[in-house]
Amino acid sequence: MSPLNRKLTRDLWKMRGQVIAVAAVIASGVAVLSMSLSTTEALSETAHAYYERYRFAHIFGRVQRAPEHLADRIRLLPGVQAVTTRVVKTAILDIADFSEPVIGQFASIPERGEPELNLLALRAGRLPQAGRPDEAVLSEPFAEAHGLVPGDRLRAILNGHWRELEVVGLALSPEYVYTIGPGALMPDDRRFGVIWMGREALQGAFDLDGAFNDFSVGLLRGMDPEPVIRQIDELLANYGGTGAYERANQLSNWFLMNEIRQLKTMSSILPVLFLAVAAFLTNMVLGRLITVERAEIGLLKAFGYSNFEIGLHYVKLTVAIACIGIVLGWIAGYWFGLANTRVYAEFYRFPFLLYEPGPNAFMLAAGASMIAALLGTISTVQAVAALPPGEAMRPPSPTMFRRSGLSKLALFQALDQPTRILLRQLGRWPLRSLVTSGGIGMAIGVLIISFQWLDAINRMIDVYFLQAQHNDVTVGFGEVRPASAELALAGMTGVITTEPMRAVATKIRFGSREERKLIQGVPARQNLHHVFDVDGHAVDLPPGGLVISTILGELLDAGTGDILTVEVLEGRRPTRQVPIVAMFETYIGSPAYMEIAALNRLMGEAPAINTVHLRTDPLYRAALFRKLKEIPAVSSLNLKEAAVTTFRDTMAESMLIFISFFVVFAGTLAFGVTYNAGRITLSERGRELATLRVLGFTRAEISYILLGEIGALTLVALPLGCAIGYSLALLISGAFKTELFRVPFAILPDTYGLSILIVVGATAVSAFVVRQRLEHLDLIAVLKTRE
Amino acid sequence: MTTAEKKAQGIEPALRARDLTKVYRTGEVEVHALRGVSLDLYPADLVALLGPSGSGKSTLLNILGGLDQASSGESWFNGQLVSKLDDRALTRYRREHVGFVFQFYNLIPSLTASENVALVTEIAPHPMPADDALRLVGLEERLNHFPAQLSGGEQQRVAIARAIAKQPELLLCDEPTGALDSQTGVLVLEAIERIHAELGTTTVLITHNAVIADMADRVLVMGDGQIVEERENPERRRARDLRW
Structure with a gap:
């Protein structure tokens, strides 16, 4: 080992405290960066592999009721590889020891063989058998939340009839990585779960014999979904189709991709901070080291070492410190990444986890921090080069201080x-x-x-x-109901006030932009569920136009006064021109509101509703829930609390x-x-x-x-x-x-x-x-x- | 009054040391810096400690000044056993009784001459005003200068003013002219001489320069960790007459 390298190792040892402090900061940057990158990578690879293995569809859609043979017509469309039709309905469940209402999303699976798309990952038990209409498979997180295992039973109101179901298996599905109930913002496994049953059993229960109300389509590799969606919409328009949509808009996938995007943002901002500080610390430590080592540097120069050799010596010192930090950061980043991915895997339910971070994340983190550390070395190396050997050998004269104006102040004079x-x-x-x-x-x-x-x-x-929100319960109906349905609820014991809402599925277009959006029809002045601006005031709805969130305005590139084309996807499916009459700012979602009477007029229908917000008396709430569960038309119940x-x-x-x-x-x-x-x-x-x-x-x-x-x-x-x-x-x-x-x-x-x-x-x-x-x-x- | 006269009159020594030894261990090597040194310093003595490098002068001075502890032996200051004091008591001993002057001035660069002296007057029990101390060393014109604005000799005189401003009973100077040319060195020695005369401080002056020893009452010559010779100067030479 050359004498300079030996000096290097001894210097490192001598300054070990400071070396560790700098290395720890570098390690922090490397750890955050490699953690974020490897988590992002793992999540996106796991999702991709999951979708691939379990044949997650590319296009999804709902209809009111379509005859089975339409599936073959869809299959014949150019670019389509596979089609699965199903019966999918929500219903209220009754679970022992849980008094609050629970919503189940029932989805059919073939009684024989496996579906072409959206395969189930069976986690326990088995699939329902043909001829046993009461057998059901539960989504695993829902079963876990209620401690249900194969062999247990639960009750459900399917189309107004109480049915007792037997749990025969637990499963996960690529469609429900993020399981979110109707009207909810976050997954709540205790109050919402997916239940798979035999196709014939559900067709029978919901009067859909020989028909389907939900479909998924798989495309040939590289196919653009847009033309296929257009053709499917034409095909199903007369069957109450609410518009097919591509995978990117599928709820669970949309949430998952959003999360991955957020992680990417996180990994681009925060590690930069740590690396900047690491560069600064390296600079600080080395700068002072040179001051201390002036004499040695002068001596080395006197012996004939070149500026380059001495500069390189200090660069090596930096590289050594950075390497310690990088290795520590890699180790920490790997474990944090794994822990973090596990948390995500727990939250987003995957049947398996691919945490095999490639070298990219780690090399990127290492490269970035090495560069940051070396940047911190530049001024030091310059200072070394500038030090003349003779000058370096003389002790520095005392640092020059001057009496500043401050020193003359009486206050300063009073200081010790x-x-x-x-x-x-x-x-x-x-x-x-x-x-x-x-x-x-x-x-x-x-x-x-x-x-x-x-x-x-x-x-x-x-x-x-x-x-x-001043309501505490929100009741959803599976179908549109006459406005009188609100009165029926208002008359129930324990209900203090009610407020109606009607949500209508639409496509809103402005210029070349298009958004699928539920337009929510609410009273002009709401008393329970307010259209609320983040500034803290409720927004009254002017008649005859849309009040949209600013974020929706951005998505459509439209502002107040612009006229939007609203294509309704249900009922008589009218298409109308509607102006934006006001905009408001929200933190959550990108809603669009309209005065309810105006919305019903736009639909060309008599006053109708599909949701009622309730304010209830806590004393009577349990009894009220029991009664609400018995009402066949009620398909969902959400509690604000x-x-x-x-x-x-x-x-x-x-x-x-x-x-x-x-x-x-x-x-x-x-x-x-x-x-x-x-x-x-x-x-x-x-x-x-x-x-x-x-x-x-x-x-x-x-x-x-x-x-x-x-x-x-x-x-x-x-x-x-x-x-x-x-x-x-x-x-x-x-x-x-x-x-x-x-x-x-x-x-x-x-x-x-x-x-x-x-x-x-x-x-x-x-x-x-x-x-x-x-x-x-x-x-x-x-x-x-x-x- | 000579040392012999002080002894004869029964004056108690201000500082007394008996059989001081000091052994440094560096790795596996033992260095015997002091091998049984005994001495008495009487009030108002001006003693020169003469000897070559490595003879143990500085070690002895550090032990007497409470900067270092002897391996064995004892020392007393005004009847108080200094060699057994703990760190806290040694700090108080230095703070109240001892002034140090070193070869390298060790001024605080961020404080002016006057403030460097005030550093000590703020914590000492019976100090003289900082500016008076500077006047004693002839620096009344340079009170508000920072060390970087002073010559080496001036810096050393500030260090002397700082050492004597607390009016110490004991002034220990370790090669105070070592870093200075002879002309400037004489100025520094004159300052020491004047302070000794005006304040009557017991003063120990380390030097390896035999000429400088001529300004002392008494000369202790050290060699190999021991006092090898002790003599009284029949006549003290004035600092201003010294040349080397």
């Missing part, structure tokens, strides 16, 4: 000398001080954006559920793992920055501190100078960090804007407080560690050597 030392040090290198504060501030910022998620979720819940809980739990669960990672990372960051700043101050000022000890200052008194500096830098970092957090949160709330959610920009004072507390804690720990080194300050050795 140690405080003056502290302040002048900070003022002498303002940029360096600011950059250190910036590093600590970065840690605060990362924490703020992590905790801000919870604030945002709370704000969403507050606006969407608590302020906007349960929705809030599920929303909160689901968001918290998926966010919590990220947040806890970031708390650890931000702690590492704060520790790394302050530990390095402290150690460097100590090495630069060891002589000064030893002098003070000789002059009779106690350890506590010199600690004040050393730790006071860290304290002052941290103090500056607090507002700086809050500002960084604020800006990052603003950036992220813009970046995380999807069709489903707009993350509100909301930071509560608690979030600032908690972030500050954690960083101050990490800083205190590192200050304590540095303080320990003062115990070993060698007074004599320091004083006997020249600077």
Whole structure:
């Protein structure tokens, strides 16, 4: 080994504390990046493989009732590879020991052989057998939520008749990776489940003998779904078809892809922060190292080592530190990625998990952090080259200080000398001080954006559920009912007030843009379920036009006053020109509203409804549920309270793992920055501190100078960090804007407080560690050597 | 008054050391820096500690000043056993009774001359005003200069002012002119001489320069960790007359 390389290994060992601190920050960046990338990769590969193996269809659609032979006509369309027709209906279930209403989505499967598309992944038991119409297979998460296993029984109202079903198997399906009930926002496995039964059994139960009401189509590889969808819609228009849609719009897949997109956003923003800090730390450590090693550098130059060789020596040092960080980051990233993917796999139900991260994620993370670290080395290498050998051999003269205007103030004159030392040090290198504060501030910022998620979720819940919705139950009918159905519900014991709604499936077009959208017809002035702007006011609906969310406006590229083409996909299927009369901002979804009477007129129908919002008396609620379950027309019941809980739990669960990672990372960051700043101050000022000890200052008194500096830098970092957090949160709330959610920009004072507390804690720990080194300050050795 | 006269009059020594030894262990090598040193320093003594490099002068000075602890032997200051004090008590000992001057001035670069002195006057029990101390070393014109704005000799004189501002009973100077040319060195020695005369501080001056030893009352010559010779200068030479 060459002497320089031997020096390298010994330097690394000598500075191990700082090396570890820098490596830990690099590792954090590598870990976050490789975790996000490998999770994204795993999720998307698992989904892809799942779809492939279980033949997830490419086109989906519903009809009112279509004769079986139409399936063959669809099969003959160019580009179509396979067609599966089914009976799919929702119904109320009765589960022992669970008083609240539960909704089941019943889907048929062939009694013999397997379906051509959307195969079931059987997890336990077996499929229903021919001639046994009461056998059912439950979706696994639903069965788990209720502790149901093959052999158990449950009751359901199928088309107004109570039926007792026997559970014979548990399964998963690529169609229900994300299982979401009608009118719900989040999966709730206790209140919504999928139940597969034999085709003949369901056809019999729902009077659909020889017919189907749901279909899936598989396409030949590389086929464009658009023309096929158009032809299918023409074919099924007379059978109550509500419009076929491609895989991208299939609910479960849409949610899953949204999540993968969000993960990608996450992996593009946050690791950059960590890598930037790592670059800064590398620069800080190396810069100070060179100051300390001036004499050695001069000596090496005197011996004839070239600038390149010495520069390379320091580059190698950086590379070594970065490599330690990268390897640590890889290990952490692999495990975090695996843990994270498992959480997702638990949430999105996959029958298997492909976590085989390729080298790409890891190489990308390594490359990015190596570049960041080397960027931090540039100025150091330049400084080495600039150091003339003779100059380097002479001790540096005392640092030049000047009396600033501040020094002359009476306030400054009142300060004791140690405080003056502290302040002048900070003022002498303002940029360096600011950059250190910036590093600590970065840690605060990362924490703020992590905790801000919870604030945002709370704000969403507050606006969407608590302020906007004053109903506690929502009753859905399977079919459109006359307006009198609302009166029937209003007359039930325990119902305080009611509000009707009618949702109509449509295609809305503007220019070249088209969106499938349920238009919700509600009263002009709502008293229970408000059309609510995020500003906190209810929106009244002007007659004769659409009131749409701004996000829908963006999707259609349309604004107030524009005339939209609305193609209704049910009833008489009219197509009408409807103006946008108002727009409003929402956090969740991209809804479109219309005054209910105007919507019914647009449909050319008598007053009709398909949903009723209820405000109920808690005392009578249990009895009310029992009665509602008995009403055949009721196909869904949603409880606001349960929705809030599920929303909160689901968001918290998926966010919590990220947040806890970031708390650890931000702690590492704060520790790394302050530990390095402290150690460097100590090495630069060891002589000064030893002098003070000789002059009779106690350890506590010199600690004040050393730790006071860290304290002052941290103090500056607090507002700086809050500002960084604020800006990052603003950036992220813009970046995380999807069709489903707009993350509100909301930071509560608690979030600032908690972030500050954690960083101050990490800083205190590192200050304590540095303080320990003062115990070993060698007074004599320091004083006997020249600077 | 000579040392012999002080002894004869029954004046108690300000500082007394008996059989001090110091062994450093560096790796597997044992270095005997002191091998049984005994000495008495009387109030207002000006003693030169003369000897070649490695003879143990600085080790002895550090032990007497409470910067280091002896491996064996004892030392007393005004009747108090210094060699057995813990770190906290040693800090107080240095703070209240001892002033140090080193070859490298060890000024705090971020403090002005006056503030460097105030550093000590703020924590000492009976200090003189910082500016008075600087006046004693002839720096009344340079009070508000930072170390980087002072010459080497001026910096050393600030260090002396800093050491004596607390009005210590003991002033320990380790090669105070070692980093200076002779002309500047004389200025520094004059400052020490003047302080000794005006304040009557017991002063120990380490040097390897025999000429400088001529300004002391008494000369202790060290070699190989022991005092090999002790002599009284029949006549002290004035610092300003010294040349080397």
